[in-house]
Amino acid sequence: SRSINLAVIPGDGIGQEVVAEGLKVLSAVLPQDVKLETKEYDFGARRYHATGETLTDADLEQLKQHDAILLGAIGDPSVPSGVLERGFLLKLRFAFDHHVNLRPSKLLPGVATPLAGQPEIDFVVVREGTEGPYTGNGGTIRKGTPHEVATEVSVNTAFGVERVVRDAFERAQARPRKKLTLVHKNNVLSFAGHLWTNVFNTVAQEYPEVTTDYIHVDAATIYLVTDPARFDVIVTDNLFGDIITDLAAAVSGGIGVAASGNINPSREFPSMFEPVHGSAPDIAGQGKADPTATVLSVALLLRHLGYDNEADRIDAAVAADLTERAGKPARSTSEIGDALAVRVAG
C-alpha cells in the first residue's frame, strides 16, 4: 500500500493558516489507500527566539526521513534580516541540494492582473537553486570604516548549470509549445554568462524539437509586462530567477496564487514545496490570507511524488475556484480551503 510521509513546517505569520488549508486539501484529494503521515516542525522565528537555533544538523537528519516537505512561510520583523533566510531557508535548499527551483505562472480567466488587456500567461521558470550569488561566498574588510570593501561571489559550475538546464529542456520538451528561453546577462557577466550560454547551446543539441532563445534579464522584465505570452519555459540563474519570478507572480494573479517547489530531482533528499509569498505578519491570525498558493504548492508536491492525477485535480479545482471568485466578496482562509477541499473530493 502507498504512503506519504510528510514534514510540515507551518513557520511564521500566515504560514500556520495557509498550511492548515493545504493539508485539508491534501487529505481530501488523496485516495483511501494512500496513507498520509505528517509530522510538524516548529522552525522559524519562535524557535529562533527560544533557542537561538534556526536549523541544526539533527533537524536535517530528521527532515531527511520524510518523502517531502510542505512549508508555509518563514520570517518575522523581530528577527534581523538574513538570519532566517541564510540560517533556515537557504541552508535547507543547500543541504538538500534543491537545485531545481520550479515556479509556474499561469493567469487564469477572471483573475486580476495589473496588466491591461488580460494577456495570455502560461509559463514555468526553472530557477537554479544552489549556485550563483546565493552561495554565501564573499566577505567584508574594514567593516564599518570609510574604507570598507564588501564582495559577493557568484559561483557557477558546469555540473550545476548543466543539470538545471537539462531539467528545463525536459520540461520544455514535455509541454505543447516546446520552447525554452535562457535568461542571463551574458553581455556583462561574461564569465558566468559564457558558461551558461555554452552549456545551454550544447544541451540544446540533444533536444532538436525544443525551440530556444536567449534574452538578457533586463529585457526579460520588459517582456514579462509587454508580451508575457512569448514565454513557455525559462531557465535562469538563482538571483535572476528570484527577481523575475516575483515579477511573474505579480503579473499572473499576484503572490496569493504563486506556488513553488525546491526540488531535488534525484530524490536523494526530500524536496520542499512552499508558496512564493512571505509570512505577512500584518495580516497573520486574521483569516485573511489566501491559501491558494499553498494549495497549488501541494499540487506540485503531489506531482513530484508521482500523484499526477491528484495534482491535476487540485489545479482544476483552483482554476474553477479562481474563476468563480471574480467580483464576489472575499472569503476567509478556511472558507477558501473548504471550498477547494470539496471540489477536489467531488
Add this chain to the structure above:
Amino acid sequence: SRSINLAVIPGDGIGQEVVAEGLKVLSAVLPQDVKLETKEYDFGARRYHATGETLTDADLEQLKQHDAILLGAIGDPSVPSGVLERGFLLKLRFAFDHHVNLRPSKLLPGVATPLAGQPEIDFVVVREGTEGPYTGNGGTIRKGTPHEVATEVSVNTAFGVERVVRDAFERAQARPRKKLTLVHKNNVLSFAGHLWTNVFNTVAQEYPEVTTDYIHVDAATIYLVTDPARFDVIVTDNLFGDIITDLAAAVSGGIGVAASGNINPSREFPSMFEPVHGSAPDIAGQGKADPTATVLSVALLLRHLGYDNEADRIDAAVAADLTERAGKPARSTSEIGDALAVRVAG
C-alpha cells in the same frame, strides 16, 4: 559668452537617426548667445569591424576635452555579445567614473502603458555605475570542460556606495515628496547588503526631511507593476538598477521615451547621456525610431550643465507632444524631431 563643446557618438543602428533629432532640438532650444560646438565620433560596430578597436586611450583623451557626451546606441548582432558592452559602454563609464546612473520614469497623460488603469508614475532611479557585479572581476577555470567553474565578483566599497547614496539623498531632498527607497537584496547578499544598508542609514541622519524605506529587489519588481506611485527616488546597486530601470521604462511609456545620464557629479570627466533603448537594427534606417528618449536625454544633459530653463522647455515640449500623439497615426523619426524643435523654440 557661454559655450557647449559636445562629443556626439551616434553609434549603431537607429543611433544615427535619433541623435540627429536630439541635436536638432538642442540647437533649437539654446539661446543665441550659447555657442554649440559638436564633434562626431565613429565608435561602434563599424569602427570595430574596420580596426578591431572599441575605445582606445587616445580616444579617451579626446573625449575628455568635451563638456559632455551625447550617445545614440551601441551594438550590432555582427559583433559578439559583450565586446562593445565591455569594450566601449562599460569602459567609458569606468574611465570617466560615471558613478551616478540617472534614470527618470514619468508616465505622461495619454501615453500607453502595459499597466491597467493608467497609474501615477513619477520617480527617478539613481543606479550606481562603477561597482557591483559590473567591475569585470571574476574568472573561469577549466573552461569548456565538465569541471568548469566561473565566478563573478560584485565589488562594493564604502567610498563608492556613500557617494551615490548621498547623491540620491540630495535628489530626494530637492523633490516635493522627499522620499528615498533603497533597493537591494540584503537578506541574501549580506556582505554587500550590510554595507549598502549601513551607509544608507548613516547618511539618512543628515537628511531628516527625507522619508526613507528599504525593499528587496524582488519585491521592488512587484511594486513597480502593482503600485509604482509608491516610489519617488530609488537608489540601488549597478545590476539591480539595470534590471529595475528596464522594467520602469516598460511601465512608464516604453523604452522609446526612457532617457538616462551617466554622470560624474564632480565634473572631473564629461558625463554621457543616452536613451535607455538599444540600436534596434531591425528598424534602423527606416525613419521608424522614436527620437523622444534621445531628446529627453538632451534635457538631462542640459540640466547637468546648468541650463535648467532649457531642460524644462524640452521636458514640457515632450510632455505636450506625447499627449497629442495618442490615437494619431505614427510619425517618422524626423517628423517627431521637427515637432519638438518647433515647440522648444516657440
